[in-house]
Amino acid sequence: SVSGCGLLGGSEDEDSGNAQVEKSKINVSVQGTIDLSAFYLAREQGYFADEGLKVNPIKVDSADIGFNKLNAGEVDVIYSGYTGFFSHQAAGDMDLKLIADASSAAPKSNAIMVPKNSPLEEPKDLEGKTVGVTPPDTLADILTKAWAEANDVDLDKVDWQPGGFSTSQKGLGKGIDAAFFPDPFIAMNQQQMGAESRWDPMTGPLENLPMAGYGATADFAKENPKTVAAFQRAMAKASDEAETADRTKVIDPILVEHIGLPEDLAPMTTLLTFESSLDPERIQRVPDLMVDRGALDKKIDVEDMIVPPDTGEDDSAK
Amino acid sequence: MLKFAKGLTGLLGFFLLWEITVQAGVLPDYWVPPASEVTTTFVSLLGDAEFLRGVVATLLAWLIALGVAIGIGVPAGLVLGSVPALQSAARALIEFLRPIPAVALIPLVMVTIGSGPDAKITLAVYAAVWPILFNTIYAFGEIDPVLLDSARATGANRRQSLTWVALPHAAPFIFTGIRVAASIALIAVISVEYVAASEIGLGRYILEGGMNNGHLDQVMAGTVLAGLAGWAINSALVGSGRRLFRWADTEERAAR
Amino acid sequence: MSATTLAGKRTRILGSAVVTWLVFAAALLLWELIAIGADSVYFPRMTAILGTAVDLLLSGPAWRLMLSDAVFEIVLPSLATALGAWAASAVLGIALGTALGRSDWAMDYCGTLISFLRSVPPVTLMPAFMVIFGIGVEMEIAAIVFSTLWPIVLNTVDGVRSVDEVKIDTARSLGTPRRYWIGMIVLPAAMPKIFAGLRLSLSIAILLMVVAEIVSGSGIGLQLSTTQSTVQYTEMWVWVLLLGVLGYALNSALLAVERLVLGWQPTRGDDA
Amino acid sequence: MPTMLEVSGLTHQYGQGERAHVAVRDLAFTIESGQLACIVGPSGCGKSTLLRCISGLIPATGGSVRLHGDEVSGVPGDLAVVFQDYSRSLFPWLTVAKNVEFPLRWQKVSKAERSQRAAEVLESVGLSGVGKKYPWQLSGGMQQRVSIARALVSRPALLLMDEPFASVDAQTRGELEDLTRRVQRDLGSTILLVTHDIDESVYLADRVLVLSKSPASIVADLTIDLPAERNQITTRESERFVSLRGEVARLLQSPQVQRPGEPDPATAESGPGTTTVETGDTAGTADTAEAAARS
Amino acid sequence: MPTMLEVSGLTHQYGQGERAHVAVRDLAFTIESGQLACIVGPSGCGKSTLLRCISGLIPATGGSVRLHGDEVSGVPGDLAVVFQDYSRSLFPWLTVAKNVEFPLRWQKVSKAERSQRAAEVLESVGLSGVGKKYPWQLSGGMQQRVSIARALVSRPALLLMDEPFASVDAQTRGELEDLTRRVQRDLGSTILLVTHDIDESVYLADRVLVLSKSPASIVADLTIDLPAERNQITTRESERFVSLRGEVARLLQSPQVQRPGEPDPATAESGPGTTTVETGDTAGTADTAEAAARS
Ligand SMILES: Nc1ncnc2c1ncn2[C@@H]1O[C@H](COP(=O)(O)OP(=O)(O)OP(=O)(O)O)[C@@H](O)[C@H]1O
Numbered sequence A: 001s002v003s004g005c006g007l008l009g010g011s012e013d014e015d016s017g018n019a020q021v022e023k024s025k026i027n028v029s030v031q032g033t034i035d036l037s038a039f040y041l042a043r044e045q046g047y048f049a050d051e052g053l054k055v056n057p058i059k060v061d062s063a064d065i066g067f068n069k070l071n072a073g074e075v076d077v078i079y080s081g082y083t084g085f086f087s088h089q090a091a092g093d094m095d096l097k098l099i100a101d102a103s104s105a106a107p108k109s110n111a112i113m114v115p116k117n118s119p120l121e122e123p124k125d126l127e128g129k130t131v132g133v134t135p136p137d138t139l140a141d142i143l144t145k146a147w148a149e150a151n152d153v154d155l156d157k158v159d160w161q162p163g164g165f166s167t168s169q170k171g172l173g174k175g176i177d178a179a180f181f182p183d184p185f186i187a188m189n190q191q192q193m194g195a196e197s198r199w200d201p202m203t204g205p206l207e208n209l210p211m212a213g214y215g216a217t218a219d220f221a222k223e224n225p226k227t228v229a230a231f232q233r234a235m236a237k238a239s240d241e242a243e244t245a246d247r248t249k250v251i252d253p254i255l256v257e258h259i260g261l262p263e264d265l266a267p268m269t270t271l272l273t274f275e276s277s278l279d280p281e282r283i284q285r286v287p288d289l290m291v292d293r294g295a296l297d298k299k300i301d302v303e304d305m306i307v308p309p310d311t312g313e314d315d316s317a318k
Numbered sequence B: 001m002l003k004f005a006k007g008l009t010g011l012l013g014f015f016l017l018w019e020i021t022v023q024a025g026v027l028p029d030y031w032v033p034p035a036s037e038v039t040t041t042f043v044s045l046l047g048d049a050e051f052l053r054g055v056v057a058t059l060l061a062w063l064i065a066l067g068v069a070i071g072i073g074v075p076a077g078l079v080l081g082s083v084p085a086l087q088s089a090a091r092a093l094i095e096f097l098r099p100i101p102a103v104a105l106i107p108l109v110m111v112t113i114g115s116g117p118d119a120k121i122t123l124a125v126y127a128a129v130w131p132i133l134f135n136t137i138y139a140f141g142e143i144d145p146v147l148l149d150s151a152r153a154t155g156a157n158r159r160q161s162l163t164w165v166a167l168p169h170a171a172p173f174i175f176t177g178i179r180v181a182a183s184i185a186l187i188a189v190i191s192v193e194y195v196a197a198s199e200i201g202l203g204r205y206i207l208e209g210g211m212n213n214g215h216l217d218q219v220m221a222g223t224v225l226a227g228l229a230g231w232a233i234n235s236a237l238v239g240s241g242r243r244l245f246r247w248a249d250t251e252e253r254a255a256r
Numbered sequence C: 001m002s003a004t005t006l007a008g009k010r011t012r013i014l015g016s017a018v019v020t021w022l023v024f025a026a027a028l029l030l031w032e033l034i035a036i037g038a039d040s041v042y043f044p045r046m047t048a049i050l051g052t053a054v055d056l057l058l059s060g061p062a063w064r065l066m067l068s069d070a071v072f073e074i075v076l077p078s079l080a081t082a083l084g085a086w087a088a089s090a091v092l093g094i095a096l097g098t099a100l101g102r103s104d105w106a107m108d109y110c111g112t113l114i115s116f117l118r119s120v121p122p123v124t125l126m127p128a129f130m131v132i133f134g135i136g137v138e139m140e141i142a143a144i145v146f147s148t149l150w151p152i153v154l155n156t157v158d159g160v161r162s163v164d165e166v167k168i169d170t171a172r173s174l175g176t177p178r179r180y181w182i183g184m185i186v187l188p189a190a191m192p193k194i195f196a197g198l199r200l201s202l203s204i205a206i207l208l209m210v211v212a213e214i215v216s217g218s219g220i221g222l223q224l225s226t227t228q229s230t231v232q233y234t235e236m237w238v239w240v241l242l243l244g245v246l247g248y249a250l251n252s253a254l255l256a257v258e259r260l261v262l263g264w265q266p267t268r269g270d271d272a
Numbered sequence D, E: 001m002p003t004m005l006e007v008s009g010l011t012h013q014y015g016q017g018e019r020a021h022v023a024v025r026d027l028a029f030t031i032e033s034g035q036l037a038c039i040v041g042p043s044g045c046g047k048s049t050l051l052r053c054i055s056g057l058i059p060a061t062g063g064s065v066r067l068h069g070d071e072v073s074g075v076p077g078d079l080a081v082v083f084q085d086y087s088r089s090l091f092p093w094l095t096v097a098k099n100v101e102f103p104l105r106w107q108k109v110s111k112a113e114r115s116q117r118a119a120e121v122l123e124s125v126g127l128s129g130v131g132k133k134y135p136w137q138l139s140g141g142m143q144q145r146v147s148i149a150r151a152l153v154s155r156p157a158l159l160l161m162d163e164p165f166a167s168v169d170a171q172t173r174g175e176l177e178d179l180t181r182r183v184q185r186d187l188g189s190t191i192l193l194v195t196h197d198i199d200e201s202v203y204l205a206d207r208v209l210v211l212s213k214s215p216a217s218i219v220a221d222l223t224i225d226l227p228a229e230r231n232q233i234t235t236r237e238s239e240r241f242v243s244l245r246g247e248v249a250r251l252l253q254s255p256q257v258q259r260p261g262e263p264d265p266a267t268a269e270s271g272p273g274t275t276t277v278e279t280g281d282t283a284g285t286a287d288t289a290e291a292a293a294r295s
């Protein structure tokens, strides 16, 4: 086939593993979100290399594309918002395993933003207004609506605009009265248009909600247990380090270098909480919320989807 | 050469307009970077080996796609144009498939053939084959029956009249179809790279720039490069077309 | 005149309708069989897709011909956007193409710009469209016009430039005034080629409608992106196939118009 | 001589239903191998249609055309046609020489021989030296001669010519007429030639078929008993020539079908005329008479 | 009679550089208002080119054309042309009637009158009843008559006809010739008609211009002194007609330019011929003579 042609940029031959892992070179589908800084930290610090892994990030615009790539075998591991994993698991197109945690909501890390000088004061004011979210039953849509309902907003009276962050951003103030944003969009909107974060939706029932994690197909996890474990160890180490690291010295440079944020913008972002635990109980909140909101039609047991982290030297203790 | 200068004037005029609209604040410069900024980025990119490799990958995929599209579109168009029975049978499927957007098919293509070069070439062929096919069929409909009769009367069989009469007659218009297809194929390749996040290519580069809306100058520079590439391709096609279809050149005929 | 046009008109039309439906039926059957064999969520069985389609689109009250709300809230607005933008682009494209085709001067200056613009991927221009036109139908229309314009322009230029010399001389010798020139000589002669461009851009219009709607989060495009994100492939196929049906219907309508307008062509020969 | 061409009951109708137009009705005649027959008839009577049916370019809606005894379906080989619409029948993307060589493409003729034969035949129609031009760079008469050259180049056994000399000047026309007779003699070709020039039909032909008004049927079938060797000046001055052309002219003006047995006013008047009526198919002739009466 | 058309030093060259071809060189003649002049000359000599230059369709590369004393630049109004390529000059997207009505569209003629005039003129060329058909549904001769009808419908002051009767049968041709003379008389149109038929040129014309081989120059300018009222049979039988056509034929065959003063072998032989040589531009005539000698 034509993909053999080097100039066209076909994938090179897969390597086989080494002594430490079954598969040493793994492709990871990543996005442009800032909680990936732990992942890049692991790469920069050589935590992956220490485990015998060569990790190759593949940037995608949306998790949908990442899941397609996972299904096609183009990537081995995927970073995604948790809702994506559960949608796919419920649909049954793939049997997925969660192999590492990434982040949970921190105060101010997500916001319902309004344009400069917006008259909106109370969540109730959103009724009759246009609110930017993501397509129905995807993360921002679920979160915003859950938050709005918790604040007594009549969802039917709101005109939901499901274009996604990038669309909301361009429409804010021009047809869109308020919109859900994660960072770095929050910082960018503040900086460029003077938009304001009016409400933090990740409060009340949504406080500290797990946001994103890493997963792989069940087959991959089964065939490459050592590889998965190696990935888990490296990510756990990096996540813990990122959570405590000096923001300006460690994280911001990564945001600039790898996430591609402008230098002046990086310090303005609010980080999520980096998570390393992959705790099924915590994560269970997400599919439960999805069932609540009608985004899933059956309950999903997170416990079954998790590949428990192999904590190395604690192996015997477990 | 004079023509080239005139064409360049038109293009520069457009860039100037762009610069002025942005500078005058009609368009916010954080969404639409001014032409000058894009040009600077563009120039610096030309020295970026990684970027150039991406461009080469894109252009190569485009070239293959266009070649395949021509190879399918022209013969199919000739056959469909000359055999009405076949045309009505094929038309149903063609007309049904044609409006189904490649974008909608991307997930399926990714699952079946991945997001590598095969995928972008497949989808680009799918998008580019129609202009060629259509223009061929239409050019065929326009042919003077006397010409076809003349060929048949000389003992040419169906295939021979197709290749020696219908094809040359239709050639200039098919050629227009190829020109349309060339840019559609380029757009398709870049779009697939962009949407399906291919490993390498111009579209991939634009995607990275556009992620989080961080580097719109990069997006625009990539877009401008796509446009320039399309222009270069078109000029090459027009140049060879003028040589190929001298007889059809109305200007030549008018040069009394 | 030529053998290609010999079959009787009536039998041909009848025959082609039968053939059309047979081809469709065969394709659907083939799909069903392949889907049974493949057993993949990505390729649901045709019966399942059709069932979902009925639920989605044909579950309305009888007085609305069973059309459900989805038809009125999703399909028709999308269709109106695509058609409106396509019509605008047709008018604009034919006008522009005629002007450019009749003037060497204009083409010299604009040719480069046009070949530049028509190679620009509309996907990457979406942000610019959103900023210029806001989120909504104007932006969708702008995106569609921007992409459908070029095939029409190019084909019109081509048609306008290849009018038979003898016919031009004839018209000139008959003292055809300038204002009649385009309507009576240039456009009729260029019409077959213009129609090729129109048909081509009709399906591009549907394509861009989807792309624009995905970004702006409305209409059929939104349904496609939602069903994809939430992994509802059966429903996604309903929308995909609906696009095919819409395209087919619009194209058939355009063909009918074309048959009317280009009925004079000898090779179309319903008379020979 | 063996029969080359046998047309029987030939009918052709354009279109269907209300817009139907019968161009040719129930024609019947035969042409012997090597004969040169001219067809004359009023404008729009169906002569071109007849030639198209014989050449197999359009299938007749009724009756049959036999070549060497075989029913014609599709265009037979060994045939060449000069179209009335000569300027539209030349391929504008080919040079004159390439246009003329065109029929040789599908014959086993080497490239060198192809261009040599094209040059020869171009010379014979008085067009040496224009081979490299494109058809649209030529005058009308020159284009017509190119299309004649193209027909001759393949040395066809059956040559159908539709008003082939309409656009050339008198002198060239005479030369082309002589060329046509030479081709008939040298190659043994059978030639069917439509013309509006009565003098020309008599000068050229071994036989003249006179057609009635639309739908065409045969008014008369005149054998031209002039000597085989003809000369533009002496033949045309001969008494027999003058009487024959008078006869054709009269037949054209009073298109009455003569029934066998009845005295024929035209022949009776013109003396030693050799008007013969197609008697092969009596039913056909009767039909034709009716048709003529109707029209 | 006032001068309608004044052609002087007219030269036209196609193409440039090596591929240049001089079709017309240094032509000079004048046509009076209301005259019918026929142009005869060998095929490819430049007749169609001359008509195109006069009609302003192509700008001459040298010399000038004056209509009513005004230099022609662009196509003058009040002019109609019948093209040699009649079938290509009809608009295939219009029916026959609409084709004929075409020139009336921009004249202040009501719709009803337009279609009435079209029907009338179609009838006068023998084509009543085909108005609703498309041109390609007609036979060659019928198409040619449609293009004649279209030229006549606007009652032009200057009518240029390029072999207008080439594809019609003898009888129709005669009728169309008479129609042409009637148009000239009734409307007072000035007519310039190219023909290959020597008889036709003499029968039709008030003057016959004989052109030399390419590049065209004037060999002779013959005034036809037949009575204005002509009749297909009697005129053609008249002695004067026969002597004039002999003269034209001889001039065509021996294309020598006669210099004033020198005895002209052709006229000397043909007796009371009225051959006059274009003397307006002596230098031009000398040139032409050279050209003729070269060719
Ligand atoms: N478009 C053209 N380009 C180049 N040469 C041309 C063109 N048109 C005509 N010629 C040449 O000019 C000469 C005169 O052509 P023209 O058509 O005027 O001849 P004509 O007298 O009308 O001949 P005919 O009686 O055969 O129609 C010819 O030799 C022809 O080859």
Ligand SMILES: Nc1ncnc2c1ncn2[C@@H]1O[C@H](COP(=O)(O)OP(=O)(O)OP(=O)(O)O)[C@@H](O)[C@H]1O
Residues within 6 Å of the ligand: C001, C271, C272, D014, D015, D021, D022, D023, D041, D042, D043, D044, D045, D046, D047, D048, D049, D050, D084, D214, E136, E137, E138, E139, E140, E141, E142, E167, E168, E169
């Ligand atoms: N394609 C067509 N469709 C319908 N009618 C046609 C078509 N071609 C010819 N006819 C009609 O058939 C009749 C005979 O046409 P044909 O061309 O055979 O005449 P012809 O004898 O060659 O006349 P001419 O001498 O004028 O060329 C005409 O009345 C014409 O109107």
Ligand SMILES: [Mg+2]
Residues within 6 Å of the ligand: D047, D048, D049, D084, D162, E139, E140, E141
């Ligand atoms: Mg004919």
Ligand SMILES: [Mg+2]
Residues within 6 Å of the ligand: D139, D140, D141, E047, E048, E049, E084, E162
């Ligand atoms: Mg001519």
